[in-house]
Amino acid sequence: MVNNKNVLILHFTVLIWGFTGVLGGLLSISAIHLVWYRVLIAALSLFIYFIFTGKSIHVDKEKLIQFFMVGGVVGIHWVLFFHSIKISTVSVTLVTLSSLTLFTSILEPIINKTKISKADVGIGLIIILGIYLIFKFEFQYVWGIVFGLGAALCASIFSILNARMVKMTSPTVITFYEMLGAFFWVSVIMLLRGDFNAEMWLTDADWAYILLLGVVCTAIAYVLGVAVMKELSAFTVALTTNMEPIYGILLAMLIFGQQETMSLGFYMGAVIILGAVFLYPYVKVKIENRERKLINRKLH
Numbered sequence: 001m002v003n004n005k006n007v008l009i010l011h012f013t014v015l016i017w018g019f020t021g022v023l024g025g026l027l028s029i030s031a032i033h034l035v036w037y038r039v040l041i042a043a044l045s046l047f048i049y050f051i052f053t054g055k056s057i058h059v060d061k062e063k064l065i066q067f068f069m070v071g072g073v074v075g076i077h078w079v080l081f082f083h084s085i086k087i088s089t090v091s092v093t094l095v096t097l098s099s100l101t102l103f104t105s106i107l108e109p110i111i112n113k114t115k116i117s118k119a120d121v122g123i124g125l126i127i128i129l130g131i132y133l134i135f136k137f138e139f140q141y142v143w144g145i146v147f148g149l150g151a152a153l154c155a156s157i158f159s160i161l162n163a164r165m166v167k168m169t170s171p172t173v174i175t176f177y178e179m180l181g182a183f184f185w186v187s188v189i190m191l192l193r194g195d196f197n198a199e200m201w202l203t204d205a206d207w208a209y210i211l212l213l214g215v216v217c218t219a220i221a222y223v224l225g226v227a228v229m230k231e232l233s234a235f236t237v238a239l240t241t242n243m244e245p246i247y248g249i250l251l252a253m254l255i256f257g258q259q260e261t262m263s264l265g266f267y268m269g270a271v272i273i274l275g276a277v278f279l280y281p282y283v284k285v286k287i288e289n290r291e292r293k294l295i296n297r298k299l300h
Contacts (some may be wrong), residue, residue: 002057006228010240013228016221021090022255025080027206032081032193033200034210035075036186041214046172050225057173063165067174070161071181077154080147088144090252091288094245095134095270096148098277102127103156109159119284123276130273137265175222197248230285242277250284 027034050057059067084093105120135145158178165174190196202210249270253260262270 006231010228013062013221013225014240014244015247016217018092019251021094021248022251023209025090027209028206031079031086032195034077034082037210038214039179039182042218045215045219046176066178068181070158071178072185073158074178075182075186077151080151084144084147089260090143091249092141092144093148094248095143096153096243099127099152099272101277102157103153107156107162114126119287123280126276127273130269133265133269137263177231
């Protein structure tokens with residue numbers, strides 16, 4: 001019963017994450033301004049959370065630098081993600097972002113110096129086929145796809161690094177400092193580009209959307225996500241998280257309507273990518289179980 005409740009909370013959290021793309025499409029400001037506000041509000045929200053819970057945010061200098069640098073990657077990821085939405089559609093960006101699995105299958109063994117998984121290679125090749133179909137049939141959104149792939153690459157890098165850092169530090173503390181790091185690096189980029197200008201002023205509607213994005217879709221969703229992930233298996237979490245692009249696309253179609261209608265080729269590519277991403281946990285578990293059985297037989 002408790003697990004069912006946690007699964008429902010996780011689905012609700014993933015639905016909120018899927019809604020971030022829609023908010024990116026609704027906000028009138030540019031991607032870099034949007035991210036600047038988002039990480040600032042998220043950091044302030046988490047700081048308030050720490051004050052109310054009385055939890056310590058103390059970390060040593062070495063970890064602080066690590067979190068700030070990874071925060072920079074997180075900031076770039078979001079700038080690329082929202083810029084992709086601005087120049088293409090929510091659907092194109094969310095499906096392209098699913099290539100995160102492909103990049104992780106390549107980068108994780110390199111960064112962690114581990115053996116390359118057969119399941120990772122197989123799923124990666126299927127995802128490449130799906131991306132090729134989207135490129136072929138939605139070539140007018142070529143730059144949206146390129147920026148979406150860049151966002152997926154950055155997401156893969158910070159996900160791998162976070163998986164290592166979370167073993168030594170609280171995930172909420174990591175997120176707080178990464179939000180501060182993202183805010184710092186995005187501010188530096190904006191300063192160098194002269195982006196602190198009148199274009200970053202928010203309309204009344206923008207204020208509502210940006211607060212929703214920063215507080216609900218970032219800070220609250222993260223705290224909820226971490227809380228239930230402690231109770232659920234990694235397999236359940238991986239499978240449920242894969243619903244994010246589907247929830248996002250459905251919400252985008254509901255809100256933006258005709259604007260989100262794509263070609264048959266796009267949907268073929270999307271089905272291939274999302275199908276591969278969904279099958280990934282099943283295939284990985286089956287291959288790992290088979291390899292474990294072979295090792296046990298050799299030992300006995």
